[in-house]
Amino acid sequence: MLRSGWNDRCLEPDQNGLFTDGDKAQLWDCGGIALEAFSITKNPEGFYRFQNAYSGRYLEASKTAPGGGVNGTKAQLWDFVAGATNQWWH
Numbered sequence: 168m169l170r171s172g173w174n175d176r177c178l179e180p181d182q183n184g185l186f187t188d189g190d191k192a193q194l195w196d197c198g199g200i201a202l203e204a205f206s207i208t209k210n211p212e213g214f215y216r217f218q219n220a221y222s223g224r225y226l227e228a229s230k231t232a233p234g235g236g237v238n239g240t241k242a243q244l245w246d247f248v249a250g251a252t253n254q255w256w257h
Contacts, residue, residue: 190244
């Protein structure tokens, strides 16, 4: 689980778009459920990818307007895209 140090809530996908690319990542009360589980892998470039165990999608920063790459950019879940640096975290 990825738990916020600020409000102790867990990162999870929005259940309304669970198996859809672009599903928003949100903070929600932790319930210890599979929906909140993420696996973490390190790629050869030294960055990490977070894959939601329930949907199989990866946490990424949205590249689409509005807000792609600026403050307020949406964090979302998307299918794996090889070489997609917007799915890399450190």
